[in-house]
Amino acid sequence: MVRGRISRLSVRDVRFPTSLGGHGADAMHTDPDYSAAYVVIETDAEDGIKGCGITFTLGKGTEVVVCAVNALAHHVLNKDLKDIVGDFRGFYRQLTSDGQLRWIGPEKGVVHLATAAVLNAVWDLWAKQEGKDPRMLVSCIDFRYITDVLTEEDALEILQKGQIGKKEREKQMLAQGYPAYTTSCAWLGYSDDTLKQLCAQALKDGWTRFKVKVGADLQDDMRRCQIIRDMIGPEKTLMMDANQRWDVPEAVEWMSKLAKFKPLWIEEPTSPDDILGHATISKALVPLGIGIATGEQCHNRVIFKQLLQAKALQFLQIDSCRLGSVNENLSVLLMAKKFEIPVCPHAGGVGLCELVQHLIIFDYISVSASLENRVCEYVDHLHEHFKYPVMIQRASYMPPKDPGYSTEMKEESVKKHQYPDGEVWKKLLPAQEN
Amino acid sequence: MVRGRISRLSVRDVRFPTSLGGHGADAMHTDPDYSAAYVVIETDAEDGIKGCGITFTLGKGTEVVVCAVNALAHHVLNKDLKDIVGDFRGFYRQLTSDGQLRWIGPEKGVVHLATAAVLNAVWDLWAKQEGKDPRMLVSCIDFRYITDVLTEEDALEILQKGQIGKKEREKQMLAQGYPAYTTSCAWLGYSDDTLKQLCAQALKDGWTRFKVKVGADLQDDMRRCQIIRDMIGPEKTLMMDANQRWDVPEAVEWMSKLAKFKPLWIEEPTSPDDILGHATISKALVPLGIGIATGEQCHNRVIFKQLLQAKALQFLQIDSCRLGSVNENLSVLLMAKKFEIPVCPHAGGVGLCELVQHLIIFDYISVSASLENRVCEYVDHLHEHFKYPVMIQRASYMPPKDPGYSTEMKEESVKKHQYPDGEVWKKLLPAQEN
Numbered sequence: 001m002v003r004g005r006i007s008r009l010s011v012r013d014v015r016f017p018t019s020l021g022g023h024g025a026d027a028m029h030t031d032p033d034y035s036a037a038y039v040v041i042e043t044d045a046e047d048g049i050k051g052c053g054i055t056f057t058l059g060k061g062t063e064v065v066v067c068a069v070n071a072l073a074h075h076v077l078n079k080d081l082k083d084i085v086g087d088f089r090g091f092y093r094q095l096t097s098d099g100q101l102r103w104i105g106p107e108k109g110v111v112h113l114a115t116a117a118v119l120n121a122v123w124d125l126w127a128k129q130e131g132k133d134p135r136m137l138v139s140c141i142d143f144r145y146i147t148d149v150l151t152e153e154d155a156l157e158i159l160q161k162g163q164i165g166k167k168e169r170e171k172q173m174l175a176q177g178y179p180a181y182t183t184s185c186a187w188l189g190y191s192d193d194t195l196k197q198l199c200a201q202a203l204k205d206g207w208t209r210f211k212v213k214v215g216a217d218l219q220d221d222m223r224r225c226q227i228i229r230d231m232i233g234p235e236k237t238l239m240m241d242a243n244q245r246w247d248v249p250e251a252v253e254w255m256s257k258l259a260k261f262k263p264l265w266i267e268e269p270t271s272p273d274d275i276l277g278h279a280t281i282s283k284a285l286v287p288l289g290i291g292i293a294t295g296e297q298c299h300n301r302v303i304f305k306q307l308l309q310a311k312a313l314q315f316l317q318i319d320s321c322r323l324g325s326v327n328e329n330l331s332v333l334l335m336a337k338k339f340e341i342p343v344c345p346h347a348g349g350v351g352l353c354e355l356v357q358h359l360i361i362f363d364y365i366s367v368s369a370s371l372e373n374r375v376c377e378y379v380d381h382l383h384e385h386f387k388y389p390v391m392i393q394r395a396s397y398m399p400p401k402d403p404g405y406s407t408e409m410k411e412e413s414v415k416k417h418q419y420p421d422g423e424v425w426k427k428l429l430p431a432q433e434n
Numbered sequence: 435m436v437r438g439r440i441s442r443l444s445v446r447d448v449r450f451p452t453s454l455g456g457h458g459a460d461a462m463h464t465d466p467d468y469s470a471a472y473v474v475i476e477t478d479a480e481d482g483i484k485g486c487g488i489t490f491t492l493g494k495g496t497e498v499v500v501c502a503v504n505a506l507a508h509h510v511l512n513k514d515l516k517d518i519v520g521d522f523r524g525f526y527r528q529l530t531s532d533g534q535l536r537w538i539g540p541e542k543g544v545v546h547l548a549t550a551a552v553l554n555a556v557w558d559l560w561a562k563q564e565g566k567d568p569r570m571l572v573s574c575i576d577f578r579y580i581t582d583v584l585t586e587e588d589a590l591e592i593l594q595k596g597q598i599g600k601k602e603r604e605k606q607m608l609a610q611g612y613p614a615y616t617t618s619c620a621w622l623g624y625s626d627d628t629l630k631q632l633c634a635q636a637l638k639d640g641w642t643r644f645k646v647k648v649g650a651d652l653q654d655d656m657r658r659c660q661i662i663r664d665m666i667g668p669e670k671t672l673m674m675d676a677n678q679r680w681d682v683p684e685a686v687e688w689m690s691k692l693a694k695f696k697p698l699w700i701e702e703p704t705s706p707d708d709i710l711g712h713a714t715i716s717k718a719l720v721p722l723g724i725g726i727a728t729g730e731q732c733h734n735r736v737i738f739k740q741l742l743q744a745k746a747l748q749f750l751q752i753d754s755c756r757l758g759s760v761n762e763n764l765s766v767l768l769m770a771k772k773f774e775i776p777v778c779p780h781a782g783g784v785g786l787c788e789l790v791q792h793l794i795i796f797d798y799i800s801v802s803a804s805l806e807n808r809v810c811e812y813v814d815h816l817h818e819h820f821k822y823p824v825m826i827q828r829a830s831y832m833p834p835k836d837p838g839y840s841t842e843m844k845e846e847s848v849k850k851h852q853y854p855d856g857e858v859w860k861k862l863l864p865a866q867e868n
Contacts, residue, residue, distance in 0.1 A: 059534035100493035109543020148682040248582040
């Protein structure tokens with residue numbers, strides 16, 4: 001039973017000083033402090049259940065997202081959860097199409113990240129209360145701007161077909177989990193020694209798929225890719241990630257030189273806005289055996305729609321916090337199914353693994369029904385701050401069993417890392433100013 | 435001589451309660467309060483010259499942009515103006531590619547609007563100090579992600595060709611001004627009577643090109659378009675603007691029904707992110723004599739690049755405050771020239787006319803060298819709050835003669851309209867709460 005009126009929304013700026021160790025560094029983001037705008041909604045239902053939502057950020061600017069969450073709060077406050085989820089499509093559109101606020105998006109950047117944080121909290125609250133059925137899920141999707149590719153009827157049909165064999169796939173997931181790959185070994189900030197050591201450990205832990213960051217310096221890339229390929233051997237999977245470093249012709253040229261290391265994909269070769277650019281790169285690299293992956297900075301379903309239409313990618317990477325929560329991610333999963341393009345989610349960051357495991361396991365059980373060419377990113381990082389952290393076994397995500405969207409952080413962690421007044425930052429900030 | 439170190443940056447949230455009169459209402463933005471994040475930078479040069487920059491907003495959310503301006507301020511503070519403009523491309527990239535902050539964009543939405551406000555202030559300051567030459571202009575452009583369409587060499591070549599006949603075009607502009615059209619007659623919020631009255635007055639004032647808002651209700655659109663076409667006659671120009679209301683098939687269907695009113699263009703038929711959608715609509719409507727116009731919510735040069743590549747528009751509408759100031763607008767003017775697509779800027783709002791007149795007159799004098807199919811939007815609105823307001827004569831923008839980017843607002847107006855503490859809002863807010 002859905003219950004409660006939302007009586008309180010709080011949002012906090014939580015930052016982890018990850019840049020100190022070079023963790024998470026890539027060709028464009030050289031010093032990220034993995035952070036989150038962390039939203040908690042409470043109700044008057046007296047059951048003590050809270051909804052927790054996050055969106056991931058890289059440090060600076062989290063305060064801007066916090067400000068945007070506050071600008072959206074009035075849409076949520078004093079609403080009955082029943083009314084929200086009873087017309088979730090309408091509620092989604094309220095958030096994304098506010099007549100004044102949409103100007104500073106629309107459906108992109110800061111306001112859309114804030115929308116995700118708020119809606120993730122609503123989904124967490126709702127999921128802690130009860131389960132969902134396909135028709136209910138379709139009613140959460142805003143089909144505006146995508147009906148030329150996916151209508152409500154198409155969506156229902158896909159989900160109905162997804163019912164076939166669902167029980168077996170559930171069992172399979174519970175037994176084996178969803179296949180993952182690791183990004184933890186080869187950040188750009190790591191020395192060759194660190195890289196080798198982490199790679200050896202990952203192999204020992206049973207990992208068979210590895211991602212390496214590239215794009216800053218070609219000679220450096222050649223050396224690092226050689227090290228990894230030598231360590232993992234010719235059979236295991238290697239992915240590469242340029243984090244938008246290149247222009248279109250540059251991407252083709254650079255990757256032609258890295259082709260000999262047999263990457264499964266090159267991720268984010270250029271601007272996430274450049275659909276036609278990705279199509280051009282794809283045309284050039286697919287014959288070399290390299291697929292194009294992108295999505296972590298694709299700001300909404302309209303961009304994904306076009307990437308699919310233009311045959312611009314071979315692997316689609318949803319993000320649980322950049323798209324407008326489950327609502328918008330559902331529409332992208334369904335479009336990917338229609339085009340038969342595998343979804344391989346972006347994760348890592350703060351809490352992204354926790355959230356996205358729900359989406360990708362749902363995708364397998366109820367939408368794609370296939371594991372072919374599918375794999376979910378994993379980064380071994382910051383999970384200790386979550387109340388219901390992901391569980392990885394034999395390089396696979398084991399299905400979460402706790403109620404909710406796994407978004408809840410430990411209060412102690414939040415307090416300690418609040419910016420700028422938490423204990424961690426109180427110590428760090430004066431030191432950094434010197 | 436470029437001079438001064440930037441010693442202070444202030445930003446204020448300035449809102450005009452335009453929603454009270456239904457001014458500015460369209461199919462998606464039903465109650466806009468025309469607003470701006472207003473930036474002032476000061477230097478230690480003791481000449482008293484300030485740089486003023488704005489970005490336009492619709493009311494709510496302006497505080498989020500203000501927050502983002504503050505997040506960017508450290509890039510500007512304590513910098514010598516000489517160093518900024520001496521490597522303006524590098525400075526631009528500092529603002530747009532900050533390793534932590536770019537995550538919440540990149541180059542889109544709130545952070546990009548804030549970037550525009552800050553850079554507009556820098557341009558105002560610089561322009562108040564001295565003139566520019568072509569090579570200097572090219573050095574301001576960040577060519578990242580557009581070299582597949584426009585290289586630095588292409589840009590220089592276009593600008594060098596633009597020198598031919600420049601003196602004559604300057605004279606022509608000074609004598610006749612740049613042709614404009616009016617959007618002031620036909621907002622969706624206006625009654626038929628208001629529409630007729632404003633239209634009659636505009637005809638009397640010499641206007642020959644009129645824009646009408648459409649997209650909320652087909653029957654209503656038919657009636658209003660009929661009224662206007664009857665009043666202006668078959669020869670004068672009518673444009674239509676749907677403000678992103680439709681899905682792709684819907685846009686084609688709806689406009690097929692409005693084709694009999696002979697619109698020159700349909701503006702923003704669908705999502706500003708949907709390049710392929712605009713291409714589909716364009717293919718269907720151009721044979722009916724209707725061009726596609728879009729751009730006011732296209733968030734950066736990468737989107738414009740693709741709209742041009744995909745032949746998705748016949749009229750390109752730059753925005754002086756959504757793109758990253760003069761720097762990014764230059765790149766779009768040059769790409770449009772390369773594809774021979776006319777630029778017809780978006781204006782109106784708060785200060786957009788003041789800023790964009792500089793860009794479009796520059797476009798004519800130094801880039802396009804043509805007025806064919808070209809016209810700049812004008813809305814008769816809020817100019818009284820600017821220190822150097824636009825001057826319209828015979829339905830044309832007369833070239834601005836004061837130094838700077840015409841961005842400076844009257845201090846009195848700013849104080850009165852500051853949100854939420856200015857006089858106007860102190861009166862309005864308690865009234866709205868009742």
